[in-house]
Amino acid sequence: MSTDQTGQGGSTASTSARYPHGQGRDLVQLVTPSGERVSHPEFDYWVRDITDEQLCSLYEDMTVIRRIDVEATALQRQGELGLWPPLLGQEAAQIGSGRALRSDDFVFSSYRENGVAYCRGVDLTDLVRVWRGNASSGWDPYTVNMATPQIIIGAQTLHATGYAMGIQNDGADSVAVTYFGDGATSEGDVNEAMVFAASFQVPVVFFCTNNHWAISEPVRLQSHIQLADRAAGFGIPSLRVDGNDVLAVMAATRVALDRARRGGGPTFIEAVSYRMGPHTTADDPTRYRDANELEDWAAKDPISRIAALLDRKGLLTEELQQQVKDKADAVAHEMRTGCTTMPDPEPLDVFKHVYSTPNSWLDRQQDHYARYLASFGDPAGAVSEEGAR
Amino acid sequence: MTQMTFARAINAGLRKSLENDPKVVLLGEDIGTLGGVFRVTDGLQKDFGTHRVVDTPLAESAIVGTAVGLAYRGYRPVVEIQFDGFVYPAFDQIVSQVAKIHYRTRGAVKMPITIRIPFGGGIGSPEHHSESPEAYFTHTSGLRVVTVADPQDAYTVIQQAISCDDPVLYFEPKRRYHDKGEVDEALDPAAAEPMGRARVLATGTDVTLVAYGPLVKTALDAASAAADEGISIEVIDLRSLAPVDYDTVVASVRRTGHLVITHEAGQSGGLGAEVAASITERCFYYLEAPPVRVTGFDIPYPYSKLEMHHLPGLDRILDGVDRALGRPNSLSGLEG
Ligand SMILES: Cc1ncc(C[n+]2csc(CCOP(=O)(O)OP(=O)(O)O)c2C)c(N)n1
Numbered sequence: 001m002s003t004d005q006t007g008q009g010g011s012t013a014s015t016s017a018r019y020p021h022g023q024g025r026d027l028v029q030l031v032t033p034s035g036e037r038v039s040h041p042e043f044d045y046w047v048r049d050i051t052d053e054q055l056c057s058l059y060e061d062m063t064v065i066r067r068i069d070v071e072a073t074a075l076q077r078q079g080e081l082g083l084w085p086p087l088l089g090q091e092a093a094q095i096g097s098g099r100a101l102r103s104d105d106f107v108f109s110s111y112r113e114n115g116v117a118y119c120r121g122v123d124l125t126d127l128v129r130v131w132r133g134n135a136s137s138g139w140d141p142y143t144v145n146m147a148t149p150q151i152i153i154g155a156q157t158l159h160a161t162g163y164a165m166g167i168q169n170d171g172a173d174s175v176a177v178t179y180f181g182d183g184a185t186s187e188g189d190v191n192e193a194m195v196f197a198a199s200f201q202v203p204v205v206f207f208c209t210n211n212h213w214a215i216s217e218p219v220r221l222q223s224h225i226q227l228a229d230r231a232a233g234f235g236i237p238s239l240r241v242d243g244n245d246v247l248a249v250m251a252a253t254r255v256a257l258d259r260a261r262r263g264g265g266p267t268f269i270e271a272v273s274y275r276m277g278p279h280t281t282a283d284d285p286t287r288y289r290d291a292n293e294l295e296d297w298a299a300k301d302p303i304s305r306i307a308a309l310l311d312r313k314g315l316l317t318e319e320l321q322q323q324v325k326d327k328a329d330a331v332a333h334e335m336r337t338g339c340t341t342m343p344d345p346e347p348l349d350v351f352k353h354v355y356s357t358p359n360s361w362l363d364r365q366q367d368h369y370a371r372y373l374a375s376f377g378d379p380a381g382a383v384s385e386e387g388a389r
Numbered sequence: 390m391t392q393m394t395f396a397r398a399i400n401a402g403l404r405k406s407l408e409n410d411p412k413v414v415l416l417g418e419d420i421g422t423l424g425g426v427f428r429v430t431d432g433l434q435k436d437f438g439t440h441r442v443v444d445t446p447l448a449e450s451a452i453v454g455t456a457v458g459l460a461y462r463g464y465r466p467v468v469e470i471q472f473d474g475f476v477y478p479a480f481d482q483i484v485s486q487v488a489k490i491h492y493r494t495r496g497a498v499k500m501p502i503t504i505r506i507p508f509g510g511g512i513g514s515p516e517h518h519s520e521s522p523e524a525y526f527t528h529t530s531g532l533r534v535v536t537v538a539d540p541q542d543a544y545t546v547i548q549q550a551i552s553c554d555d556p557v558l559y560f561e562p563k564r565r566y567h568d569k570g571e572v573d574e575a576l577d578p579a580a581a582e583p584m585g586r587a588r589v590l591a592t593g594t595d596v597t598l599v600a601y602g603p604l605v606k607t608a609l610d611a612a613s614a615a616a617d618e619g620i621s622i623e624v625i626d627l628r629s630l631a632p633v634d635y636d637t638v639v640a641s642v643r644r645t646g647h648l649v650i651t652h653e654a655g656q657s658g659g660l661g662a663e664v665a666a667s668i669t670e671r672c673f674y675y676l677e678a679p680p681v682r683v684t685g686f687d688i689p690y691p692y693s694k695l696e697m698h699h700l701p702g703l704d705r706i707l708d709g710v711d712r713a714l715g716r717p718n719s720l721s722g723l724e725g
Contacts (some may be wrong), residue, residue, distance in 0.1 A: 008468050082513045111515075117450050133693030151517050152475065153447055186446035188478060214447050216423035234503060288422040347698045350691040365656070365686050369698070372708060372719040 016214045027272055028252055029242040033300045033309020037247075048249035052315055058099065058246050059306045060324045062091040065115040066303060067328035069277075071335055072128060076281040080133075080339055081131045085112045089244075089276030092302030095119065095210050096249025097271070100257060101177060107146040107181040108156035108162055112209075116179060120144040125338025126332060134345055145259060154180055154187035154253030157206065164266075166200035174258040177205045177253075183214025186222045193235040194266070205253070205258035206231070206268040209243060211275035216288040231268035244302040274300070347373060390573050396429050396566040398540035399505075401574060402547035403430065407437050413551055415442045416452055417469030417505075426471055427507060427566055451478035456502045457486050465501045467551055473508040474517025480525070487556045488531035489571035493638065503550045507563035508536075508699055509603040511654050513693040520690055521654035526558050527631040527663070534631040535584050536560035538605035540570035542628070548578040557584075560630075562603035568605060573686055585629045587637040593623035596713055599638060599664060601627040602652050606703060611706040618712065635667055642672045647713040648680040651701050656684040683709035 028043055069086050076084040087094060095117030098254040101107070101119070109116055114127055126138035130149070137148035150156035160178030167174055184190050185208060197204050210227055212219050223230065231238035237259075240250040250272055256267035274297035278285045351366040393401065406413045415430060421444035424431030434442035441557050445452050449470060456466035470476045476483070483504065490500050510519030526534050533555050537543040543561070550557035582588065590605065591612045600608035605626045612622040625640050627633065648668055650661040665680035683701045691699050701709075711718035 035656075083515060130515065130692070133515075136516060136692050151515060152478075183447035186448040186451070188448060188450050214418075215426070216419045216421075217444055217447065221444060282426075287424070342403070345692070345694055347695060350688055350698055352693050354579065354688050362687055368720060369686070371723075372705065375708070375719040 008248075025309050027240055027242040028248045029245050030247040030251060031245045031305055031309050033244075033305055035305055035310075035312050035366075037085075037309060037312075040248075040251075043248065043251040043255075046254045047247050050247065050250070052313065055306070055310060055313075056315060056320060058095055059303070059310055059320075060327060061115075061119070062246065062303050062306065063324050064328045064331050065091055065095065065118050065330045067332045068114065068124070068127070068335060071332035072131070073277070073281060075128070075336065076131070081128060082133045083280050083282060084131050084290070085280045086275075086277035087112050087115055087299065088144065089274045089302065090209055090211055091115055092246035092306070093243040093249055093271040094199055094271045096246040097177070097179075097207055097253040097269075100250050100253035102257075103145060104172075104174040105145065105257070106174065106176050107179070108160040108163070108176065108347055109146065109149060110153070110156065110181060110184070111149040111151055112181070113149070113179045117144075117146060117149075120146040122146065123338075124335040124343060128335060128339045129342065131328070132339060132342060134342055139298065145245055154184040154193075155191040156180065157184070157190045157193035158196070160203060160206075161266075162198045164197065164204035164260075165200055168200065168202050171201075173261040175203045175205060175257050177257075177351075179207045179209065181214060182208065182212065182219040182227055183217060184208070185227055191234075194231065194236055194268070197266035198235040201265035203263075204266045204268060205256040205260060206236070208268065208270050210270050210272050211243075212284075213275055213289070215279045215283065216285075226270065228268060228270035234270050236266050238268040238270065240270045240272065243271030244300050244305060246302060246306055269374065273302070276301075305360040314326075390571045392569055393572050395538055395540050395543055395561075395568050395570070396427055396578045397588065398544040398570070398572050399429050399547050399561065400408045400431060400433070401572065402544040403433060403551075404436075405574075406465075406467070406551040407433065407441060408551070408693040412463060413441070413467060414459060414471070415467045416456060417443075418445060418447055418452070418471050420444060420469050425469060426697060427563065429507075429561070429566075430469065436501050449475055449477075450482050453479040453482040453502075453611060454489065456504075457482065457490065457500065458561075460500050460502050460717045461498060465551055467503045467505065470504060470506045472514075472518045473520040473522055474505075475505055476506055476522060477582045483526070483532070483556075483558075486528045488529045491555070491580050492531055500556045501551070501554050502556045503547070503553075504556070504558045505547075506558060506560050507566075508560045509562050509564060510690060510696050511564035511603065513696070515693070516690070519696065521652065521685065523560055523630050523652075523664070524654055524659050527660060528658075531556070532631060532686065532704065533557045533585070533629070535629050536562065536602035536627070538565070538600075538602060538626050539652065540568070540572050541576075542626075544572050545576060545578045545581045546584045546628070547561075549581070549584040549653055552578070553584070560602055564603050565606065568606070579586055585632065585634060587628055587634040588595075588626045589623060589637065589641065590626050591622065591624040593621035593645065595621045595645055596649060596710055597623045597625060597638065598643045598706070598710065599627055599648065599650045601630060601652065601660075604706075607701070608651060608706060611703045611710070614703060615707060620714070622710065627660075627664075633660075633667070635671065637654070638664065638668060639671050642668055643675045646677040648672075648676065649683060649706070649713050650680065651683040651706055651709070653685050653700055655687045656682055657687050659684055678713050678715060681709045682715045 098119030129138035164176040228238040228240035421434035661682040
């Protein structure tokens, strides 16, 4: 816990006074699990502007995405979605960081960052399109400045680093932010991304949500040291933050974004949180996970925590709670309706967008398949699940 | 004889290999405590320990690359790649190292590595979970590439693969994992049909239908459906994709005069092209019509709502059979 990373990573030495590195590796925390606001000599500065009203809105966001998550899980159970990766427990990490971003920053995430997508303004129906099996992607990345979710573990960290190289070339002050899990830190891609990011000192933030599990594998299998401490080996300064404390996450993200905007290069953030649900709706965590562990983490629940903070401040009125609940219900309802009324794709859609311009070779395959469907008279009914047995 | 699922049969085969040879070690993501996402390695870590059944960090290149080192050291690693689409981070280790070390060292170093890959579609999964990457590997010399089509074969071939001194890619048709079949656990794999040989699963006189892995069952169903229409189909389960047992296919085509090949992978550069070309070379004067391929399209694997359009089903295979036989079909009247 004593690794002092001040001075690691080239240009950061001279700016160490302004940018806290989390000296010592204790978790940065601004709000305790019981909702007490504790002051922090370095990080308070980064959330000094957060008003009571904004605190309430963070509470609302977190409640809404939990509701989205629960609704999507229910939709999967009802057969409306093929699969869903729950983010239950990770609301503070996603909202705290997502709300810290500027609209011209660009996000490259994994499949679990639906809360971040919500912050980016992704349409609710678009959020479930892929999981319903109706499309390969739910949204146009350029309309929300967020790439579509990545399933190949860690691949997106390289894309973020490349995007950041482009930002640097362009002389812009936006930032690329990439989200990944604790398991991902073992992949070659993530390590190579850190090499490039440090070599070129590009404006990228590596946001690692340490939710303690990579499917059945505990984080200790991926790393012998704290994940944040890995970054030092690449010459990248890092922060280790309580991922269930929305204010602390926001502060840490702002530190990293500010450093990147000022030309200070990459930052690695380890947000320590917990995946309270299964890995996906196809997973059974009881096979590998101790129920007591879940209980311990439930006591640190990120939403209860901000609610407790609001309560201490006298802000958690019944009116606010009702208002937040209504909003969450409305959002969930909108997503459900969008999901269940989504039209099925047309069979020949499979041939669309393979290339940017048509080519006769694929056109021929499409034409042949159209004739095949037509040979049944009723194109839609021609190919049943049966037919694909 | 015991009734068991496909997944269970592989599990039983792995168990036998672990019992029989202390040098066999299993490596992969989630294969220990969880027993694999498909439960294929269920219970093995409990019984053989964490040194023989190893939950690895999440890094495919490392999983295969360390298997190479273990093989240098005299072990027989059996690697699980969780899903087909996740083999690519390990591609370099497989094609540049695993495949070539025996050749590079003039036979001094053996690479008895088995790489298990659940492959193919039909289970409604998201992107990267339904691919058929076999052609990337059949194009690489030095690798043996096999696949299985029923529990008995799965049980036998996994043991043959593990005891083979060459690297073997063992493709498991994941949509068949829950299919049940009789398995004779007493069957000695050394005495069973070698994994390099194709099998004739149904005899017929009109057309030779070649399939492998997940489509073998579909091909057999197509053959029975065709029989009702008076068409006699000979179904060959290719089993070994590299090297291909052409002798078995040649013998069949010389009798039927017609060849249809089916696979889930896209058509271009696929195994069907290779079989069609090789059979055309060897059977040109026996063929009464050009070989026909019934395959996936040349598109990225589509989202699940449309995957049944991409995957060759029974009707599409029968349409291909009609084309090979010059019977009325969806392309009748079209020129080449
Ligand atoms: C290259 C690759 N290998 C394996 C998988 C299968 N897989 C999907 S999620 C996952 C665990 C990821 O854990 P982590 O990085 O900690 O992220 P989390 O799911 O906990 O958010 C695995 C092994 C994959 N998607 N991609």
